[in-house]
Amino acid sequence: MFERLDTPRLILDSARLTRNADRMRARCADLGVILRPHLKTAKSANVARIAAGGERGPITVSTLAEAEYFAAAGWRDILYSTAIAPGKLARAHRIQHETGARLLFVVDDHDAAALIGQTAAALDARFGVLIEVDCGEHRSGVEPASPALLKVADAIASAAPYLELMGIMSHAGHSYAFAESEPVRALAEIERFAAVSSADYLRERGYPCPIVSIGSTPTVLFAGHLEGVTEVRAGIYLFHDLAQLSRGVCTQEDIAVSVLATVIGHQRNGPSLILDAGALALSKDVGANRFLPEAGYGLVCDAVTLEPLGSLAVTVVHQEHGNVPVPDDSWFARLPIGSLVRILPNHACLTCAAYTSYDVLQAGEIIAKWPRTGGW
Amino acid sequence: MFERLDTPRLILDSARLTRNADRMRARCADLGVILRPHLKTAKSANVARIAAGGERGPITVSTLAEAEYFAAAGWRDILYSTAIAPGKLARAHRIQHETGARLLFVVDDHDAAALIGQTAAALDARFGVLIEVDCGEHRSGVEPASPALLKVADAIASAAPYLELMGIMSHAGHSYAFAESEPVRALAEIERFAAVSSADYLRERGYPCPIVSIGSTPTVLFAGHLEGVTEVRAGIYLFHDLAQLSRGVCTQEDIAVSVLATVIGHQRNGPSLILDAGALALSKDVGANRFLPEAGYGLVCDAVTLEPLGSLAVTVVHQEHGNVPVPDDSWFARLPIGSLVRILPNHACLTCAAYTSYDVLQAGEIIAKWPRTGGW
Numbered sequence A, B: 001m002f003e004r005l006d007t008p009r010l011i012l013d014s015a016r017l018t019r020n021a022d023r024m025r026a027r028c029a030d031l032g033v034i035l036r037p038h039l040k041t042a043k044s045a046n047v048a049r050i051a052a053g054g055e056r057g058p059i060t061v062s063t064l065a066e067a068e069y070f071a072a073a074g075w076r077d078i079l080y081s082t083a084i085a086p087g088k089l090a091r092a093h094r095i096q097h098e099t100g101a102r103l104l105f106v107v108d109d110h111d112a113a114a115l116i117g118q119t120a121a122a123l124d125a126r127f128g129v130l131i132e133v134d135c136g137e138h139r140s141g142v143e144p145a146s147p148a149l150l151k152v153a154d155a156i157a158s159a160a161p162y163l164e165l166m167g168i169m170s171h172a173g174h175s176y177a178f179a180e181s182e183p184v185r186a187l188a189e190i191e192r193f194a195a196v197s198s199a200d201y202l203r204e205r206g207y208p209c210p211i212v213s214i215g216s217t218p219t220v221l222f223a224g225h226l227e228g229v230t231e232v233r234a235g236i237y238l239f240h241d242l243a244q245l246s247r248g249v250c251t252q253e254d255i256a257v258s259v260l261a262t263v264i265g266h267q268r269n270g271p272s273l274i275l276d277a278g279a280l281a282l283s284k285d286v287g288a289n290r291f292l293p294e295a296g297y298g299l300v301c302d303a304v305t306l307e308p309l310g311s312l313a314v315t316v317v318h319q320e321h322g323n324v325p326v327p328d329d330s331w332f333a334r335l336p337i338g339s340l341v342r343i344l345p346n347h348a349c350l351t352c353a354a355y356t357s358y359d360v361l362q363a364g365e366i367i368a369k370w371p372r373t374g375g376w
Helices: A014-031 A045-051 A064-072 A086-099 A110-123 A147-158 A173-177 A181-204 A217-222 A242-246 A330-334 A348-352 B014-031 B045-051 B064-072 B086-099 B110-123 B147-158 B173-177 B181-204 B217-222 B242-246 B330-334 B348-352
Strands: A009-013 A059-061 A077-080 A102-107 A127-133 A163-170 A211-214 A257-267 A272-275 A299-302 A308-313 A322-325 A340-344 A357-362 A365-371 B009-013 B059-061 B077-080 B102-107 B127-133 B163-170 B211-214 B257-267 B272-275 B299-302 B308-313 B322-325 B340-344 B357-362 B365-371
Touching (some): A014 A045, A014 A217, A045 A064, A045 A357, A064 A077, A086 A110, A127 A147, A147 A163, A147 A181, A173 A217, A181 A217, A257 A348, B014 B217, B045 B064, B045 B357, B045 B365, B059 B064, B064 B077, B064 B086, B086 B110, B086 B127, B102 B110, B110 B127, B110 B147, B110 B163, B127 B181, B147 B181, B173 B181, B257 B348, B308 B322
Parallel strands (some): A009 A357, A059 A077, A077 A102, A102 A127, A163 A211, B077 B102, B127 B163, B163 B211
Antiparallel strands (some): A257 A272, B257 B340, B272 B322, B299 B340
16 A cells, blocks of 8 residues: 555554544543643644634644644734744734734733733734643643732733733643652642643733643643643644654554555674664654663564564664664564564654655555644 | 844854864765765754765665755755665655666665565665664664675665665664763764675675765764775764763864743742743753753853853743752842843753754854755
């Protein structure tokens, strides 16, 4: 089914993608929250439409390049979830102006809010803003329900009408430190509480905060309830990967992306197979190895069935070479030079970033090539 | 000097590049060998011309996308140094046919040589071939000066006129296991001897082997002599990086590429700076950390002078966030939100791969944007 494809190549299983998307939409309906899928993983309009069941709903992005791409493709409600640098506002303004999309920014510092407000005023631009609160990961965000939070809200309010405070966001990135559902469920509650208590804190002080946004795939899937939350951000659930598998977030049959590679060498001193998928084709992310040490840089699977080939994994990567130790020489006959394999990635966000398109697999055939955006 | 640039952005210092290029050409002249620069790092025609002092000389590439790009830009002698998969010959043939370039392939297996010969015959295509010998890294290559080597040569000869045996190549990738020059010099001699003895072995059996190709930046720079070698492949010397610095291969002033990033947050719980350069902008390669553990995901430098800022480094990366611990809060005043820094990369080959162009810095000004190719 892959005869005419050059390798390495990024394969997207359309049935798995649709199932993952449907499952998350059902989950969000059960939880009573809006799904604002994070498209930093997929970076694809085709995937974004499937995520929303065919619609162009609210989305999350991580770069202005993604914002530009989705706005040009007709999306209108775009949360840029990386803290915005003042120097990026002119481009953001242009995106809004040219497409009619509305961008939502994230701020977590009162000086930054003031600076962004001044820049927006100088541009005569209007932006919605969420305040990020830190629910324990300490990557970014202010202390929840604190005077520091209020100071940021006041700074945003002072920049009216150029900035409009739309609510609160939090992100429990530290949920990836666990491989069991119980601590993740606890973190989901911490993430929820940080956001909801912060929104309530600001509402009591006169700021309405219509949006209360939380999320990561694990916390959304394992949360007990999401009372007070209005929307969730999750992205990796669309594709899943070995990092999610290793944390019990998905099964192997949920992983929708894989790298098609060719056996280009048999190293008898080893013995090992050499693949034409190395550090660039797979990325050097080994995030699955914490809880799945045998994952290496990716598990090697049958090209057709995507069933793992024994416990073969890419254990060493060079720029364009992937080295796969095999138990014995019999694997050389089983996988002669020129044969194809597929590799399940550690971290789909990083692996996919090396490719400009997906080869879409449906019912055993490549039916389409979907472009993806990249860069900044 | 960077006011109008969005970040993250890849900056290439033209004076450093030219100095690195000149130094390697002088070194190769001293050694009496042809320089066939490996352009898997730079992937840029502008850089390739500087590498050859303005000419279009022989080059090395790691993907057919690079071969296609350089052939279209007028290069004629292109070594594709990753073992070729039979499925890639049709495209290689098309590149030769459409551009007049000559591609040289690498083979290390007699069955693969036979298969490639059959495929070339079916296409009525002509390709030059080098046999790769394994000088100890055990990534790829046959045993030097061995019956196995002869078997590969015979298989290539049997595929005449479609394949033409042009010689031998070896690559001492394990030279990166050392941070002192003495073991690297020893490996350079092992690499040289593996290639030269293999060429002699085949010449005694009637195969002329006009090309004897070795190389990596460290072995070319540290080799005592290269008697019998006709050409060297090296690539990272054009840019250098923290991995080279950590191994004593270059000084900090030789590193010609850096990532321009913006401070987008101040995390008081730390304390740390948050940059808009994370796993995608820097890559997750931490190859410098073996001998320079403080390198993290990259050293943080003054944006203008490229002098290190204390010992600041990016220690945690998320997709679009880089976290830089600072000793105390005084750094927040020194680097307010919105300020620029530059980051020296661990491994230039992987960092550059995320970008589609270089912003070229000369005498304190950005003077050009040079495109780079990517993908496969």
